[in-house]
Amino acid sequence: MKLGIIGTGNMAEAIINGLLKGKGIKPHQIIGYDLNRARLNLISKKYRIRASVSLEQLSKNARMILLAVKPQQFPDLMETLKPWVTKQHLLISIAAGIDTIFIQKKIGFPLRIIRVMPNMPALIGLGASVFYANRQATKSDRKIILKIFSSIGIAFEVKNEKLLDIVTALSGSGPAFAYLFIDSLVQAAVKKGLEPKLALKLASQTVKGAAGMIQDRGESPAELIAQVTSKGGTTLAGLKVLQKKKLGAIVEGCLTAAVRRAEGLRKCHSSESF
Numbered sequence: 001m002k003l004g005i006i007g008t009g010n011m012a013e014a015i016i017n018g019l020l021k022g023k024g025i026k027p028h029q030i031i032g033y034d035l036n037r038a039r040l041n042l043i044s045k046k047y048r049i050r051a052s053v054s055l056e057q058l059s060k061n062a063r064m065i066l067l068a069v070k071p072q073q074f075p076d077l078m079e080t081l082k083p084w085v086t087k088q089h090l091l092i093s094i095a096a097g098i099d100t101i102f103i104q105k106k107i108g109f110p111l112r113i114i115r116v117m118p119n120m121p122a123l124i125g126l127g128a129s130v131f132y133a134n135r136q137a138t139k140s141d142r143k144i145i146l147k148i149f150s151s152i153g154i155a156f157e158v159k160n161e162k163l164l165d166i167v168t169a170l171s172g173s174g175p176a177f178a179y180l181f182i183d184s185l186v187q188a189a190v191k192k193g194l195e196p197k198l199a200l201k202l203a204s205q206t207v208k209g210a211a212g213m214i215q216d217r218g219e220s221p222a223e224l225i226a227q228v229t230s231k232g233g234t235t236l237a238g239l240k241v242l243q244k245k246k247l248g249a250i251v252e253g254c255l256t257a258a259v260r261r262a263e264g265l266r267k268c269h270s271s272e273s274f
């Protein structure tokens with residue numbers, strides 16, 4: 001297996017790091033290409049992967065190509081990549097808001113395309129990825145993708161591409177929502193007199209630990225809330241404020257806005273090109 005990677009930025013680095021740690025693939029089986037030569041040199045030296053001088057060279061040497069450039073850089077990439085893509089290639093895109101139909105129309109013929117939405121904690125092996133495979137993609141393509149993205153965290157498949165808009169909002173943008181919650185906890189504790197560094201350590205470890213309890217013990221958030229809340233206690237006093245200020249409605253509004261933006265990006269790319 002050879003994997004070509006176009007755009008060796010942050011997400012690509014997370015994937016390369018995870019794949020090599022998982023030992024399912026050797027550095028020489030990964031071929032990178034980036035318009036930013038300094039970045040490509042840095043990544044190829046750091047991970048000992050091969051660096052390609054052109055899209056032609058990369059496409060001839062890898063049947064599986066990961067497209068990891070920013071969404072706004074995607075249309076230009078499609079134009080320059082198109083001449084080198086054949087029916088034998090599997091294209092894997094991680095670009096937010098770019099759907100498989102867009103890619104197929106740009107390439108000009110039906111081919112195997114898998115769209116994946118990973119997230120940033122992939123950098124530390126704690127990513128959450130969801131993928132959608134188009135009709136041409138095979139069972140073995142889907143198996144490989146599951147293996148690749150499981151090496152950087154957890155990975156799931158959805159059969160309806162539109163669900164990726166919700167995933168983009170939930171797990172793609174979600175880390176930022178969690179950072180804001182952690183930062184709010186820190187700011188409030190600092191105002192009450194706690195030292196900032198200690199407050200950040202406590203708040204981030206608390207959120208990490210709470211998430212770990214859900215994942216490791218298989219209990220629901222509601223069950224765990226009941227376990228840590230006693231009548232007349234501090235937790236109940238705090239929870240009452242969150243309920244009164246309608247945290248649920250705030251979070252729903254936040255997710256709805258992010259989903260709408262993901263849908264908008266997708267539609268904007270579609271209308272721009274056809």
Ligand SMILES: NC(=O)c1ccc[n+]([C@@H]2O[C@H](COP(=O)([O-])OP(=O)(O)OC[C@H]3O[C@@H](n4cnc5c(N)ncnc54)[C@H](OP(=O)(O)O)[C@@H]3O)[C@@H](O)[C@H]2O)c1
Nearest residue numbers: 007009010011034035036068069070071073077095096118
């Ligand atoms: N970061 C996240 O949390 C996250 C989460 C889910 C999905 N994603 C998706 O992952 C993709 C990559 O994001 P990122 O944060 O890794 O971006 P990034 O760090 O900017 O990396 C993209 C790299 O591709 C290069 N590039 C641009 N156009 C190119 C072309 N035509 N041919 C070859 N290389 C090209 C860029 O060079 P220049 O620097 O010179 O532009 C840059 O080095 C995006 O589509 C994003 O939607 C990201």
